Amino acid sequence: MAAIKINVNGSSYSTDVEPDTPLLYVLQNDLKLNGPKFGCGLAQCGACTVLLDGKPIRSCVTPMSMADGHEVTTIDGLGTVDNPHPIQTAFITEQAMHCGFCISGPMLYGKAFIDKTPNATEADITKALNGLLCRCYAHTRMIQALVRYAKESA
Numbered sequence: 587m588a589a590i591k592i593n594v595n596g597s598s599y600s601t602d603v604e605p606d607t608p609l610l611y612v613l614q615n616d617l618k619l620n621g622p623k624f625g626c627g628l629a630q631c632g633a634c635t636v637l638l639d640g641k642p643i644r645s646c647v648t649p650m651s652m653a654d655g656h657e658v659t660t661i662d663g664l665g666t667v668d669n670p671h672p673i674q675t676a677f678i679t680e681q682a683m684h685c686g687f688c689i690s691g692p693m694l695y696g697k698a699f700i701d702k703t704p705n706a707t708e709a710d711i712t713k714a715l716n717g718l719l720c721r722c723y724a725h726t727r728m729i730q731a732l733v734r735y736a737k738e739s740a
Contacts (some may be wrong), residue, residue: 590654594619595650595663605651609643610634614652614659622690623662625719632691632718636660642695661690664697673697673735684722684732691718692725696732704740 591600592725594617601616613619613636622645625633629644636645637659638652655717665671673693682687699714700706706714712734720728 588651590650592650592653592656594658594659595660595687601650605654606644606649609648609650609658609721610645611655613645613658619660619662621663623687625688630717631688632695633688635685635690635694635718637694637698640701642691642698659694661693664693672739673731675702676731676735676738677728680727680731680734682724682727684720684724688718688720688722691715692720692728692732696728696735698730700736700739704736706736711736725739 587602588605589600589602591598594613599617601612605611610622610624615623615650622636623633624646625631627646629647632644633641634644634646638648639656665674673696677683677693684702695715695718696711703710712729
């Protein structure tokens with residue numbers, strides 16, 4: 587066991603866990619966050635996506651030792667019901683979620699990509715989301731939401 591310190595959604599936490607414990611397990615089980623989901627456990631679907639120091643990662647395969655001392659942002663920490671983040675507003679406006687299970691991947695990969703590439707085209711955004719899986723087939727609306735976010739944040 588090791589004492590690992592992380593900052594999640596603006597709050598500091600210290601936890602005693604095995605260093606190879608997946609970050610996702612701590613986020614879900616210890617911190618009771620509902621945003622990142624266990625999808626495949628193999629870093630193939632993206633449902634477990636979080637931002638680690640602003641970069642999207644798959645938390646199901648990221649050991650806590652890699653998060654030690656770093657800033658983690660989940661979709662739970664982007665905005666609130668009363669004051670949603672602009673990317674959340676874009677997803678709501680475009681009705682870009684069906685069941686919402688996969689949403690951490692498209693929303694956080696999209697946010698990181700668009701924040702880094704503000705003039706991204708629809709084709710750029712589509713390419714950036716390659717490798718994320720959605721079983722509800724809401725990809726088209728997610729892309730529309732990300733295009734909206736890109737236009738509104740430019």
